[in-house]
Amino acid sequence: MATSPRDPAWLRSGAPHVWRPYCQHQTAPTPLAVVGAHGSRLVLADGRELVDGVASWWTAAHGYNHPHIAARVEEQLRRLPHVAFGGLANEPAYALAERLAALLAPLSRVFFVESGSVSVEVALKMAVQSFHNRGEPRRRRIVCFENAYHGDTLATMALSDPVSGMHHAFAGMGIDAIHLPVPRADDGGAFEEAFRSVAGEVAGVVIEPLVQCAGGMRFHEPETLQRLRHACDEHGVWLIFDEIATGFFRTGARFALDAAGVVPDIVTIGKALTGGTLPLAAVVASEAVFACFLSEQADRALQHGPTYMGNALACAAAHGSLDLFERGDFAARVARLEALLRGRLGALRTRADVVDVRVLGAIGVVEMKPGTAPASADFAERGVFLRPLRLPHADVVYVMPPLTIEEPDTNRLLDAIDDALAA
Ligand SMILES: Cc1ncc(COP(=O)(O)O)c(C=O)c1O
Known part of the structure; x- marks a missing residue:
């Protein structure tokens, strides 16, 4: 040839x-x-x-x-590239969970997956199952926003913009999503009014904080996120920030939530977590979310566990990336x-x-x-x-x-x- x-x-x-x-x-x-x-x-x-x-x-x-990330991955490759996360533990993953919890405190519980889309899926499952476990199965709808993009799996496609997004062939599949306009300073409280009418059926509100990326690189003000926090508190709904794109200094602050001064209940991170070397994403939740899964009943556990969860090589790469973020x-x-x-x-x-x-x-x-x-x-x-x-x-x-x-x-x-x- x-x-x-x-x-x-x-x-x-x-x-x-x-x-x-x-x-x-x-x-x-x-x-x-x-x-x-x-x-x-x-x-x-x-x-x-x-x-x-x-x-x-x-x-x-x-x-x-970057030679530092490469060195950490090479060292881990020689020792233990991967071991299943069910019933077994590996040091890079456990140490990384501790490190991420310190960065995102008071959020404290880290669930590892291999891609951003799946991390959002897991965040949705946390939100929906937490209410199910608490005896409120009616709360299973998700509020999301026009021009959003949260991934390519079925539920994350349902969260993405139904009109301008690329996923309209799959409309109606995945999860029961309610798309609202992103709150703006001049909307006269339209968001709160719309939210109030559905909140009793809603498990979570999901937003890309400060920047909606793949849906058009649209920015909103930190006050938008403060309003969402307030509305979620008022109606007992979980607030989920998808920081897969905005995390790790992309918007200037370490996380967009730092810039906004808002603590959500669940955050998803990925992309720059390993500095672009290996696939890894994580869902970081509050103790209040985690507590909804504690029970004597086994089926109240979060029902998720990907094969390559907590992959030691990917976690070693993330340690390398976090070292560099700390040093620079x-x-x-x-x-x-x-x-x-x-x-x-x-x-x-x-x-x-x-x-x-x-x-x-x-x-x-x-x-x-x-x-x-x-x-x-x-x-x-x-x-x-x-x-x-x-x-x-x-x-x-x-x-x-x-x-x-x-x-x-x-x-x-x-x-x-x-x-x-x-x-
Ligand atoms: C905000 C946001 N969420 C989720 C995703 C999906 O991540 P992944 O492509 O790793 O599944 C992306 C990808 O661009 C994203 O920008």
């Missing part, structure tokens, strides 16, 4: 057998063949290096191939990145087809009219990797690079956006 550098043999022979994510195979171009990565750069098979503006779906917070001053680093993004992206506001420009922490967003954003290939030609969101109401060009990206690479990203929009 002939091989060109852009199109190596393994890609050509494997492509007829791989079903790619979110991919219309009939029209999609061939994916870029990546053979290595370092810092904020992807190394392609043809030798090109692209600055990665999306950090592998927002995971590679410390940049690629990430709040200051992200503040510098935010200033740079603000300065340069702000200038794009007047460009044709640009509807809005907004920046929060290490998230820079250029919202454009539907169908007008450059393609990924246009950005790759300019030396960067970006993947605009294509929604019914907008195209969203965004950067969420490694938090450790250096200024020259950030400028290369921003130059590429500037240039591609001008073309």
